Amino acid sequence: MTLTRPADPPFEAGHASGAYNDHPLRQEINDEVHARPYETLRAPARASHLGMFSGRHGAEADRAAVAALCERYGVAPPEPGAQHLSADFGPFRLKWERRTELSTYTFFVEEGFEAPFAAPPLELLPADWLAALPGSRIVAIHLALEPSWAPPRSSEALVSLFGGNTIVGSHISGGAARVWTDFRIHDDGFSRILMRDVNLRERQAGRAVQRLLEIETYRMMALLAFPLARQLNPELNDLEERLAGITERMTRSDHEPDEHAMLSRLTELAAHTERIGNTTNYRFHAARAYHAIVRRRIEDLREQRIQGLQTIQEFMGRRLEPAMRTCEAAAERRESLSERISRAGDLLRTRVDVALEAQNRDLLDSMNRRADLQFRLQETVEGLSVAAISYYALGLVGYLLEAASEAGLALRPGLIKGALVPVVVFAIWLLIRYVRSRIARQQEA
Incomplete structure (x- = not known):
């Protein structure tokens, strides 16, 4: 029995290339390494x-x-x-x-x-x-x-x-x-x-x-940040001294600090620091990237020493590296200053909030005392009102009794008025209580 290889299926031209949906950026990103x-x-x-x-x-x-x-x-x-x-x-x-x-x-x-x-x-x-x-x-x-x-x-x-x-x-x-x-x-x-x-x-x-x-191109581009860093350092020194003065005032207990004035100064410091960041961040980040390229290109040279001469890597290590560290230190100082101002501002805002809460508590206590006083005065007034209304009510009853006595009825007005005093006073008290409770229910509703 002879085994034969089955025939391959016919090849359709264009089938392989047309079977995929290419990403629209595939060719562009592939060609970038050859650009x-x-x-x-x-x-x-x-x-x-x-x-x-x-x-x-x-x-x-x-x-x-x-x-x-x-x-x-x-x-x-x-x-x-x-x-x-x-x-x-x-x-x-x-x-x-x-x-x-x-x-x-x-x-x-x-x-x-x-x-x-x-x-x-x-x-x-x-x-x-x-x-x-x-x-x-x-x-x-x-x-x-x-x-x-x-x-x-x-x-x-x-x-x-x-x-x-x-x-x-x-x-x-x-x-x-x-x-x-x-x-x-x-x-x-x-x-x-x-x-x-x-x-x-x-x-x-x-x-x-x-x-x-x-190497020379990116070295020069990296060093563009160096004069900026040297110019920035005195300004950062001044801002750090001002921040230290504010924090020192916050910690002193010999007098009551003006939190609102210090918060205004901290806000000014924060705005100044952010302005510095807006004008320097790009240059410092670019310097870091350029410096990394310089180091990579020097490594690619695969240098070997010529007797008696500095290599390019040694020269850059002695001259370029310190300048780049100065730039990085300036950038880190600015970022650190911004964080410290933010923390000091948070602490000061907390103190202001605590002071405001204490003022609000005192105000509520005062309002509570005033409301309690008003309540007591109201009760006193209610008691006087019961007596006054009862007096006038008994006076009206007395007029009626005297009129009835003069009309020929056998009545003793003084005795009846005396007997009606507790009844009228109690009735008036119940009436006032009812009116007050009804007003309270309407307010709650």
């Missing part, structure tokens, strides 16, 4: 990198500036809403990236050079276009990537390239390249990075260059 690819670079090459701070609402203006440059060189402009463009303009290549608060423009030229930082790629750009770039310059770097076959530079030659400044450098990418910089702004307004190809592949070189440029 900003690394450049490919072959030594020798140079780059000029600009970071223009245009703010959180400057994306459209930045995109329009890139589109204007594309129009001059006959290059397809970025699409509406695009955050990235990488294109060959002929004399140079441009990589434009729009970030949250700034746009970066990196211009690449792959050609030989003798002086790494003379005649940079930025000189190939139209001067009027550069002058019209939106925003203010926050980052400016010239980077040179020299080939492995170029003559090695001595320590003295490296120092002269960076104007005699102290150099920071290391082996990066597992020893596939060397990099030197001084993290200073030179007379031309640009920082300088020299990178030497040892055994870099083209995409590896592009990744290393982008990481170095991003």
